Amino acid sequence: MVLKLLREVLKVGQATVPYPFVPVEVAPGFRGKPEYNPEQCIACAACTIACPPNALSMETDLENGVRTWSLFYGRCIFCARCEEVCPTGAIKLGADFELASFTRQDLTVQAEFRLAECQRCGAYFASAKELEHVLALLDQAWKGQQSLSEDDISARKALLRLCPECRRKVDLPRVKELVHTAWPAVEVLDGRI
Amino acid sequence: MAEYDIRTDSKFAVKPDEAVNALKGALLKDIRRSAYVYRVDCGGCNGCEIEIFAAITPIFDAERFGIKVVSSPRHADILVYTGAMTRAMRVPALRAYHAAPDPKICVAYGACGCSGGIFHDLYGVWGGADKILPIDLYIPGCPPTPPATVHGFAVALGLLQQKMKAVHHVQGETERSQLISPQVPLSLRIMIERAARRMAGYWHGKRIADDFLSMVDGGNLSALSESLHAYLQKRDDPRLAEIMTLLKEEYATHLEGG
Numbered sequence: 001m002v003l004k005l006l007r008e009v010l011k012v013g014q015a016t017v018p019y020p021f022v023p024v025e026v027a028p029g030f031r032g033k034p035e036y037n038p039e040q041c042i043a044c045a046a047c048t049i050a051c052p053p054n055a056l057s058m059e060t061d062l063e064n065g066v067r068t069w070s071l072f073y074g075r076c077i078f079c080a081r082c083e084e085v086c087p088t089g090a091i092k093l094g095a096d097f098e099l100a101s102f103t104r105q106d107l108t109v110q111a112e113f114r115l116a117e118c119q120r121c122g123a124y125f126a127s128a129k130e131l132e133h134v135l136a137l138l139d140q141a142w143k144g145q146q147s148l149s150e151d152d153i154s155a156r157k158a159l160l161r162l163c164p165e166c167r168r169k170v171d172l173p174r175v176k177e178l179v180h181t182a183w184p185a186v187e188v189l190d191g192r193i
Numbered sequence: 194m195a196e197y198d199i200r201t202d203s204k205f206a207v208k209p210d211e212a213v214n215a216l217k218g219a220l221l222k223d224i225r226r227s228a229y230v231y232r233v234d235c236g237g238c239n240g241c242e243i244e245i246f247a248a249i250t251p252i253f254d255a256e257r258f259g260i261k262v263v264s265s266p267r268h269a270d271i272l273v274y275t276g277a278m279t280r281a282m283r284v285p286a287l288r289a290y291h292a293a294p295d296p297k298i299c300v301a302y303g304a305c306g307c308s309g310g311i312f313h314d315l316y317g318v319w320g321g322a323d324k325i326l327p328i329d330l331y332i333p334g335c336p337p338t339p340p341a342t343v344h345g346f347a348v349a350l351g352l353l354q355q356k357m358k359a360v361h362h363v364q365g366e367t368e369r370s371q372l373i374s375p376q377v378p379l380s381l382r383i384m385i386e387r388a389a390r391r392m393a394g395y396w397h398g399k400r401i402a403d404d405f406l407s408m409v410d411g412g413n414l415s416a417l418s419e420s421l422h423a424y425l426q427k428r429d430d431p432r433l434a435e436i437m438t439l440l441k442e443e444y445a446t447h448l449e450g451g
Contacts, residue, residue: 015251015252016251016252016253016254016257017252017253017340019253019340019343019344020340020344020347020352020353024340029397036360038362038364039365039368039370040370040371041370042370052311053310053311053313054313054314055304072308073333073357074301074304074307074308074321074331074333075304075307075309075310075313075333076304076333076335077304077310077311077335078334078335080396083396083399084395084396088370088373089373090370096356097334097337097338097340097344098341098344098356099332099333099334099337099341099357100330100331100332100333100341100344100345100348100349100355100356100357101330101331101333101355101357102329102330102331102348102355104307104308104323104331105359106355106357106358106359107307107331107333107357107359108359108360109359109360109361109362110360110361111361111362111363111364112361112362112363112364113364128364129364129368132369132370133370133372136372137372137379140372140375140378140379141378141379141380143378
Protein backbone atom coordinates (compact mmCIF):
# COMPACT_ATOMS: atom_id res chain seq x y z
CA MET A 1 0.00 0.00 0.00
CA VAL A 2 2.64 2.46 1.07
CA LEU A 3 4.95 1.27 -1.68
CA LYS A 4 2.19 1.77 -4.24
CA LEU A 5 1.67 5.32 -3.00
CA LEU A 6 5.39 5.97 -3.04
CA ARG A 7 5.61 4.74 -6.62
CA GLU A 8 2.74 7.03 -7.57
CA VAL A 9 4.46 9.97 -5.90
CA LEU A 10 7.72 9.31 -7.69
CA LYS A 11 5.90 8.97 -11.01
CA VAL A 12 4.12 12.32 -10.61
CA GLY A 13 7.30 14.14 -9.61
CA GLN A 14 7.41 17.63 -8.18
CA ALA A 15 4.42 19.83 -8.93
CA THR A 16 5.62 22.96 -7.14
CA VAL A 17 7.28 25.59 -9.32
CA PRO A 18 10.66 26.79 -8.02
CA TYR A 19 9.53 30.46 -8.12
CA PRO A 20 10.75 32.90 -6.60
CA PHE A 21 14.23 31.34 -6.72
CA VAL A 22 13.91 30.70 -10.46
CA PRO A 23 12.01 33.18 -12.67
CA VAL A 24 8.56 31.97 -13.70
CA GLU A 25 7.44 32.14 -17.31
CA VAL A 26 4.22 34.02 -17.98
CA ALA A 27 1.62 33.01 -20.58
CA PRO A 28 1.74 34.71 -23.98
CA GLY A 29 -0.51 37.77 -23.99
CA PHE A 30 -0.02 38.22 -20.22
CA ARG A 31 -0.67 41.82 -19.22
CA GLY A 32 1.85 42.83 -16.58
CA LYS A 33 3.37 46.10 -15.42
CA PRO A 34 2.74 49.00 -17.82
CA GLU A 35 6.16 50.04 -19.10
CA TYR A 36 6.29 53.75 -19.82
CA ASN A 37 8.73 55.38 -22.20
CA PRO A 38 8.70 59.13 -21.46
CA GLU A 39 10.86 59.95 -24.52
CA GLN A 40 8.09 58.66 -26.79
CA CYS A 41 5.21 60.22 -24.82
CA ILE A 42 3.64 63.36 -26.31
CA ALA A 43 1.43 64.18 -23.28
CA CYS A 44 -1.74 64.07 -25.39
CA ALA A 45 -3.79 62.70 -22.43
CA ALA A 46 -5.48 59.96 -24.49
CA CYS A 47 -4.44 57.35 -21.89
CA THR A 48 -5.64 59.40 -18.93
CA ILE A 49 -9.08 59.65 -20.51
CA ALA A 50 -9.17 55.94 -21.34
CA CYS A 51 -7.87 54.67 -17.96
CA PRO A 52 -10.95 53.16 -16.18
CA PRO A 53 -9.63 53.40 -12.57
CA ASN A 54 -7.84 56.75 -13.08
CA ALA A 55 -4.43 55.21 -12.34
CA LEU A 56 -3.19 57.57 -15.04
CA SER A 57 -3.73 61.26 -14.53
CA MET A 58 -2.47 64.51 -15.93
CA GLU A 59 -2.23 68.01 -14.53
CA THR A 60 -1.71 71.12 -16.59
CA ASP A 61 -0.10 74.15 -15.01
CA LEU A 62 -0.98 77.04 -17.37
CA GLU A 63 0.96 79.57 -15.27
CA ASN A 64 4.32 77.88 -15.69
CA GLY A 65 3.62 75.99 -18.90
CA VAL A 66 4.21 72.53 -17.44
CA ARG A 67 2.11 69.41 -17.87
CA THR A 68 2.68 66.54 -15.43
CA TRP A 69 1.75 63.00 -16.39
CA SER A 70 1.55 60.51 -13.58
CA LEU A 71 0.92 56.81 -13.16
CA PHE A 72 0.12 55.04 -9.89
CA TYR A 73 0.66 51.29 -10.14
CA GLY A 74 -1.34 50.75 -6.97
CA ARG A 75 -4.52 51.59 -8.81
CA CYS A 76 -3.79 49.98 -12.17
CA ILE A 77 -6.09 47.11 -13.19
CA PHE A 78 -3.88 46.00 -16.11
CA CYS A 79 -6.63 46.35 -18.74
CA ALA A 80 -4.24 47.72 -21.42
CA ARG A 81 -6.67 50.45 -22.49
CA CYS A 82 -3.73 52.89 -22.30
CA GLU A 83 -1.71 50.76 -24.70
CA GLU A 84 -4.68 50.56 -27.07
CA VAL A 85 -5.20 54.28 -27.31
CA CYS A 86 -1.57 55.49 -27.22
CA PRO A 87 -0.85 57.08 -30.62
CA THR A 88 2.94 56.79 -30.27
CA GLY A 89 3.33 53.45 -28.47
CA ALA A 90 4.80 55.15 -25.40
CA ILE A 91 3.11 52.80 -22.95
CA LYS A 92 3.10 49.03 -23.31
CA LEU A 93 2.14 46.31 -20.86
CA GLY A 94 5.17 44.16 -20.16
CA ALA A 95 5.62 40.76 -18.52
CA ASP A 96 6.81 42.05 -15.14
CA PHE A 97 4.47 41.35 -12.23
CA GLU A 98 6.77 41.84 -9.22
CA LEU A 99 5.31 45.12 -8.06
CA ALA A 100 5.32 44.68 -4.28
CA SER A 101 6.51 47.86 -2.56
CA PHE A 102 6.90 49.18 0.97
CA THR A 103 5.76 52.71 0.15
CA ARG A 104 3.14 54.32 -2.05
CA GLN A 105 5.80 56.63 -3.43
CA ASP A 106 7.72 53.78 -5.06
CA LEU A 107 4.62 52.82 -7.05
CA THR A 108 4.47 56.11 -8.93
CA VAL A 109 5.87 57.27 -12.25
CA GLN A 110 5.82 60.97 -13.12
CA ALA A 111 6.90 62.87 -16.20
CA GLU A 112 6.94 66.62 -16.77
CA PHE A 113 6.44 68.10 -20.23
CA ARG A 114 6.67 71.66 -21.49
CA LEU A 115 3.69 73.39 -23.11
CA ALA A 116 3.88 75.20 -26.44
CA GLU A 117 3.33 78.96 -26.54
CA CYS A 118 1.03 80.53 -29.09
CA GLN A 119 3.18 82.42 -31.63
CA ARG A 120 0.75 85.35 -31.63
CA CYS A 121 -0.60 85.87 -28.10
CA GLY A 122 1.92 83.89 -26.06
CA ALA A 123 -0.64 81.77 -24.22
CA TYR A 124 0.15 78.12 -23.47
CA PHE A 125 -2.21 75.92 -25.45
CA ALA A 126 -0.85 72.38 -26.06
CA SER A 127 2.02 70.10 -25.17
CA ALA A 128 5.09 71.08 -27.21
CA LYS A 129 5.89 67.47 -28.03
CA GLU A 130 2.33 66.83 -29.18
CA LEU A 131 2.54 69.81 -31.53
CA GLU A 132 5.84 68.60 -32.99
CA HIS A 133 4.38 65.13 -33.42
CA VAL A 134 1.35 66.47 -35.28
CA LEU A 135 3.58 68.52 -37.59
CA ALA A 136 5.75 65.45 -38.30
CA LEU A 137 2.63 63.38 -39.03
CA LEU A 138 1.38 66.06 -41.44
CA ASP A 139 4.77 66.03 -43.18
CA GLN A 140 4.41 62.29 -43.58
CA ALA A 141 0.84 62.57 -44.88
CA TRP A 142 1.54 65.45 -47.29
CA LYS A 143 4.75 63.98 -48.66
CA GLY A 144 4.52 63.73 -52.45
CA GLN A 145 1.06 65.29 -52.68
CA GLN A 146 0.66 67.42 -55.80
CA SER A 147 -2.45 69.34 -54.72
CA LEU A 148 -0.61 71.33 -52.03
CA SER A 149 2.10 73.82 -52.85
CA GLU A 150 5.07 74.51 -50.55
CA ASP A 151 3.55 77.85 -49.55
CA ASP A 152 0.24 76.23 -48.67
CA ILE A 153 1.97 73.70 -46.48
CA SER A 154 4.07 76.23 -44.60
CA ALA A 155 1.03 78.51 -44.14
CA ARG A 156 -1.02 75.66 -42.69
CA LYS A 157 1.81 74.58 -40.42
CA ALA A 158 2.28 78.15 -39.17
CA LEU A 159 -1.42 78.20 -38.34
CA LEU A 160 -1.01 75.12 -36.13
CA ARG A 161 1.50 76.95 -33.96
CA LEU A 162 -1.23 79.32 -32.80
CA CYS A 163 -3.73 78.80 -30.02
CA PRO A 164 -7.30 77.91 -31.15
CA GLU A 165 -8.50 81.47 -30.52
CA CYS A 166 -5.76 83.14 -32.59
CA ARG A 167 -6.01 80.44 -35.25
CA ARG A 168 -9.63 81.38 -35.82
CA LYS A 169 -8.81 85.08 -36.11
CA VAL A 170 -5.79 84.62 -38.39
CA ASP A 171 -7.59 82.18 -40.63
CA LEU A 172 -10.57 84.50 -41.16
CA PRO A 173 -9.43 86.08 -44.47
CA ARG A 174 -9.02 82.63 -46.03
CA VAL A 175 -12.48 81.57 -44.83
CA LYS A 176 -13.87 84.82 -46.21
CA GLU A 177 -12.38 84.04 -49.59
CA LEU A 178 -13.68 80.48 -49.50
CA VAL A 179 -17.19 81.71 -48.72
CA HIS A 180 -16.91 84.30 -51.45
CA THR A 181 -15.92 81.77 -54.11
CA ALA A 182 -18.59 79.28 -53.01
CA TRP A 183 -21.47 81.77 -52.70
CA PRO A 184 -20.59 85.02 -54.50
CA ALA A 185 -23.93 86.55 -53.53
CA VAL A 186 -23.23 86.32 -49.79
CA GLU A 187 -21.49 89.34 -48.32
CA VAL A 188 -19.00 88.92 -45.51
CA LEU A 189 -18.90 91.83 -43.11
CA ASP A 190 -16.54 91.90 -40.11
CA GLY A 191 -16.35 88.17 -40.00
CA ARG A 192 -20.11 87.74 -39.93
CA ILE A 193 -22.09 86.27 -42.78
CA MET B 194 -19.78 72.23 8.35
CA ALA B 195 -17.02 69.74 9.01
CA GLU B 196 -13.50 71.11 8.62
CA TYR B 197 -12.18 67.78 7.48
CA ASP B 198 -13.29 64.82 5.45
CA ILE B 199 -12.75 61.72 7.54
CA ARG B 200 -12.82 59.60 4.38
CA THR B 201 -9.93 61.30 2.62
CA ASP B 202 -7.82 62.56 5.51
CA SER B 203 -5.31 59.88 6.42
CA LYS B 204 -4.48 61.63 9.71
CA PHE B 205 -7.33 59.57 11.15
CA ALA B 206 -5.47 56.37 10.26
CA VAL B 207 -4.43 54.18 13.17
CA LYS B 208 -0.81 54.86 14.11
CA PRO B 209 1.26 52.26 15.94
CA ASP B 210 3.48 53.68 18.70
CA GLU B 211 7.28 53.71 18.68
CA ALA B 212 7.72 50.60 20.83
CA VAL B 213 5.61 48.56 18.42
CA ASN B 214 7.59 49.86 15.45
CA ALA B 215 10.83 48.78 17.15
CA LEU B 216 9.39 45.33 17.76
CA LYS B 217 8.46 44.96 14.10
CA GLY B 218 12.07 44.53 13.04
CA ALA B 219 12.53 41.77 15.60
CA LEU B 220 9.29 40.17 14.44
CA LEU B 221 10.58 39.80 10.88
CA LYS B 222 13.65 37.97 12.19
CA ASP B 223 11.59 35.69 14.42
CA ILE B 224 8.76 34.69 12.10
CA ARG B 225 10.82 34.28 8.95
CA ARG B 226 9.88 30.59 8.69
CA SER B 227 6.40 30.73 10.17
CA ALA B 228 4.20 33.66 9.27
CA TYR B 229 0.52 33.32 9.99
CA VAL B 230 -1.68 35.26 7.65
CA TYR B 231 -5.20 36.44 8.27
CA ARG B 232 -7.13 37.94 5.37
CA VAL B 233 -9.74 40.65 5.67
CA ASP B 234 -11.98 41.25 2.69
CA CYS B 235 -13.11 44.85 3.06
CA GLY B 236 -15.46 44.81 0.08
CA GLY B 237 -13.77 43.38 -2.97
CA CYS B 238 -14.91 41.16 -5.81
CA ASN B 239 -13.32 37.96 -4.39
CA GLY B 240 -10.77 37.82 -7.22
CA CYS B 241 -7.98 38.53 -4.72
CA GLU B 242 -9.19 35.73 -2.39
CA ILE B 243 -9.16 33.25 -5.26
CA GLU B 244 -5.58 34.21 -6.10
CA ILE B 245 -4.48 33.97 -2.46
CA PHE B 246 -5.88 30.44 -2.31
CA ALA B 247 -4.24 29.66 -5.65
CA ALA B 248 -0.96 30.78 -4.07
CA ILE B 249 -1.23 28.21 -1.24
CA THR B 250 -2.04 25.30 -3.59
CA PRO B 251 0.76 22.76 -4.32
CA ILE B 252 1.75 24.52 -7.58
CA PHE B 253 2.94 27.73 -5.91
CA ASP B 254 2.95 26.40 -2.35
CA ALA B 255 3.40 29.48 -0.21
CA GLU B 256 3.54 27.14 2.80
CA ARG B 257 7.12 26.24 1.97
CA PHE B 258 8.00 29.71 3.32
CA GLY B 259 6.00 28.94 6.44
CA ILE B 260 3.10 31.10 5.30
CA LYS B 261 -0.15 29.75 6.65
CA VAL B 262 -3.61 31.23 6.28
CA VAL B 263 -5.34 31.20 9.64
CA SER B 264 -8.98 31.80 10.44
CA SER B 265 -8.65 34.18 13.39
CA PRO B 266 -6.84 37.50 13.61
CA ARG B 267 -5.74 36.52 17.13
CA HIS B 268 -3.35 34.00 15.58
CA ALA B 269 -2.06 36.29 12.86
CA ASP B 270 1.34 37.92 12.32
CA ILE B 271 0.37 39.33 8.94
CA LEU B 272 -2.96 40.94 8.13
CA VAL B 273 -3.86 41.02 4.44
CA TYR B 274 -6.45 43.60 3.49
CA THR B 275 -8.13 42.95 0.15
CA GLY B 276 -10.86 44.93 -1.53
CA ALA B 277 -11.69 48.62 -1.40
CA MET B 278 -12.31 49.93 2.12
CA THR B 279 -16.07 50.27 2.18
CA ARG B 280 -17.99 52.23 4.78
CA ALA B 281 -19.65 49.09 6.16
CA MET B 282 -16.38 47.11 6.49
CA ARG B 283 -14.38 49.90 8.10
CA VAL B 284 -15.20 48.94 11.70
CA PRO B 285 -14.74 45.15 11.17
CA ALA B 286 -11.38 45.92 9.51
CA LEU B 287 -10.34 47.99 12.54
CA ARG B 288 -11.54 45.24 14.91
CA ALA B 289 -9.44 42.67 13.06
CA TYR B 290 -6.46 45.03 13.32
CA HIS B 291 -6.86 45.52 17.06
CA ALA B 292 -7.52 41.80 17.64
CA ALA B 293 -4.18 40.77 16.11
CA PRO B 294 -1.34 40.79 18.64
CA ASP B 295 1.39 43.45 18.30
CA PRO B 296 3.75 43.59 16.48
CA LYS B 297 1.99 42.79 13.21
CA ILE B 298 2.50 43.47 9.53
CA CYS B 299 -0.34 44.96 7.47
CA VAL B 300 -0.41 44.23 3.76
CA ALA B 301 -2.62 46.05 1.23
CA TYR B 302 -3.39 43.45 -1.41
CA GLY B 303 -4.67 44.12 -4.94
CA ALA B 304 -5.50 47.37 -6.67
CA CYS B 305 -8.53 47.94 -4.42
CA GLY B 306 -6.62 47.28 -1.21
CA CYS B 307 -3.79 49.58 -2.28
CA SER B 308 -5.86 52.57 -3.33
CA GLY B 309 -9.51 51.70 -3.86
CA GLY B 310 -8.76 50.55 -7.41
CA ILE B 311 -11.51 50.93 -9.96
CA PHE B 312 -13.99 51.55 -7.11
CA HIS B 313 -11.99 54.46 -5.66
CA ASP B 314 -14.63 57.12 -6.37
CA LEU B 315 -17.74 55.20 -5.34
CA TYR B 316 -19.93 56.82 -2.68
CA GLY B 317 -19.49 54.02 -0.15
CA VAL B 318 -15.76 53.54 -0.72
CA TRP B 319 -13.20 55.24 1.50
CA GLY B 320 -10.22 54.32 -0.64
CA GLY B 321 -7.47 51.85 0.10
CA ALA B 322 -6.72 50.15 3.40
CA ASP B 323 -4.06 52.81 4.10
CA LYS B 324 -6.83 55.36 4.73
CA ILE B 325 -7.49 53.86 8.15
CA LEU B 326 -4.57 51.51 8.86
CA PRO B 327 -0.76 51.73 8.87
CA ILE B 328 0.20 49.66 5.80
CA ASP B 329 3.66 48.09 5.63
CA LEU B 330 3.54 46.55 2.17
CA TYR B 331 1.56 47.16 -1.01
CA ILE B 332 0.99 44.30 -3.46
CA PRO B 333 -0.65 45.81 -6.57
CA GLY B 334 -2.38 43.74 -9.21
CA CYS B 335 -5.94 43.15 -10.31
CA PRO B 336 -5.77 40.55 -8.89
CA PRO B 337 -2.08 39.87 -8.16
CA THR B 338 -1.22 36.53 -9.78
CA PRO B 339 -0.07 33.68 -7.49
CA PRO B 340 3.60 34.36 -8.38
CA ALA B 341 3.05 38.06 -7.58
CA THR B 342 1.51 37.01 -4.26
CA VAL B 343 4.45 34.74 -3.45
CA HIS B 344 6.84 37.54 -4.42
CA GLY B 345 4.96 40.01 -2.25
CA PHE B 346 5.13 37.79 0.82
CA ALA B 347 8.79 37.03 0.15
CA VAL B 348 9.43 40.80 0.11
CA ALA B 349 7.38 41.24 3.30
CA LEU B 350 9.42 38.53 5.06
CA GLY B 351 12.71 40.00 3.84
CA LEU B 352 13.59 37.04 1.59
CA LEU B 353 13.63 39.20 -1.55
CA GLN B 354 14.36 42.85 -2.29
CA GLN B 355 11.74 45.31 -3.48
CA LYS B 356 12.07 45.92 -7.24
CA MET B 357 9.94 49.03 -7.69
CA LYS B 358 11.40 52.54 -7.59
CA ALA B 359 9.74 55.92 -7.95
CA VAL B 360 10.45 57.51 -11.34
CA HIS B 361 10.39 61.22 -12.10
CA HIS B 362 11.17 62.27 -15.65
CA VAL B 363 11.59 65.84 -16.84
CA GLN B 364 11.36 66.53 -20.56
CA GLY B 365 14.83 66.95 -22.08
CA GLU B 366 15.78 69.89 -24.31
CA THR B 367 15.90 67.95 -27.58
CA GLU B 368 13.43 65.24 -26.69
CA ARG B 369 11.26 64.23 -29.66
CA SER B 370 8.81 61.39 -30.13
CA GLN B 371 9.50 59.03 -33.04
CA LEU B 372 6.85 58.32 -35.68
CA ILE B 373 5.71 54.71 -35.64
CA SER B 374 6.54 52.86 -38.88
CA PRO B 375 7.77 55.93 -40.82
CA GLN B 376 8.71 53.68 -43.76
CA VAL B 377 5.05 53.18 -44.77
CA PRO B 378 2.71 55.98 -45.91
CA LEU B 379 0.37 57.29 -43.23
CA SER B 380 -2.80 56.39 -45.17
CA LEU B 381 -1.62 52.78 -45.56
CA ARG B 382 -0.79 52.45 -41.87
CA ILE B 383 -4.20 53.79 -40.86
CA MET B 384 -5.95 51.46 -43.29
CA ILE B 385 -4.07 48.37 -42.06
CA GLU B 386 -4.54 49.29 -38.41
CA ARG B 387 -8.26 49.84 -38.85
CA ALA B 388 -8.72 46.57 -40.74
CA ALA B 389 -6.69 44.57 -38.19
CA ARG B 390 -8.51 46.13 -35.24
CA ARG B 391 -11.88 45.49 -36.87
CA MET B 392 -11.01 41.80 -37.19
CA ALA B 393 -8.97 41.05 -34.06
CA GLY B 394 -10.13 43.63 -31.54
CA TYR B 395 -8.37 46.77 -30.45
CA TRP B 396 -5.42 45.45 -28.49
CA HIS B 397 -4.51 42.37 -30.54
CA GLY B 398 -5.34 44.23 -33.76
CA LYS B 399 -2.69 46.85 -33.01
CA ARG B 400 -0.04 44.19 -32.40
CA ILE B 401 -1.03 42.27 -35.55
CA ALA B 402 -0.97 45.48 -37.61
CA ASP B 403 2.49 46.33 -36.27
CA ASP B 404 3.76 42.85 -37.17
CA PHE B 405 2.22 43.11 -40.66
CA LEU B 406 3.65 46.58 -41.33
CA SER B 407 7.11 45.46 -40.24
CA MET B 408 6.97 42.87 -43.02
CA VAL B 409 5.71 45.26 -45.73
CA ASP B 410 8.69 46.08 -47.89
CA GLY B 411 7.99 48.86 -50.37
CA GLY B 412 5.27 47.17 -52.44
CA ASN B 413 7.05 43.86 -53.07
CA LEU B 414 4.12 41.42 -52.73
CA SER B 415 6.06 38.18 -53.24
CA ALA B 416 8.61 39.12 -50.57
CA LEU B 417 5.69 39.95 -48.24
CA SER B 418 4.10 36.54 -48.94
CA GLU B 419 7.33 34.77 -48.09
CA SER B 420 7.91 36.58 -44.80
CA LEU B 421 4.21 36.14 -43.92
CA HIS B 422 4.51 32.41 -44.54
CA ALA B 423 7.53 32.12 -42.24
CA TYR B 424 5.79 34.27 -39.59
CA LEU B 425 2.58 32.21 -39.66
CA GLN B 426 4.42 28.90 -39.49
CA LYS B 427 6.11 30.03 -36.30
CA ARG B 428 2.78 31.05 -34.73
CA ASP B 429 0.65 28.11 -35.89
CA ASP B 430 -2.64 29.95 -35.35
CA PRO B 431 -5.42 29.62 -38.00
CA ARG B 432 -7.15 32.80 -36.77
CA LEU B 433 -3.98 34.80 -37.23
CA ALA B 434 -3.47 33.22 -40.67
CA GLU B 435 -6.98 34.27 -41.71
CA ILE B 436 -6.47 37.85 -40.55
CA MET B 437 -3.04 38.12 -42.19
CA THR B 438 -4.41 36.80 -45.50
CA LEU B 439 -7.21 39.36 -45.45
CA LEU B 440 -4.75 42.13 -44.57
CA LYS B 441 -2.57 41.08 -47.50
CA GLU B 442 -5.58 41.26 -49.82
CA GLU B 443 -6.41 44.75 -48.56
CA TYR B 444 -2.80 45.74 -49.04
CA ALA B 445 -2.79 44.40 -52.63
CA THR B 446 -5.96 46.42 -53.41
CA HIS B 447 -4.30 49.47 -51.88
CA LEU B 448 -1.26 48.99 -54.13
CA GLU B 449 -3.44 48.70 -57.26
CA GLY B 450 -5.93 51.43 -56.47
CA GLY B 451 -3.47 53.75 -54.70
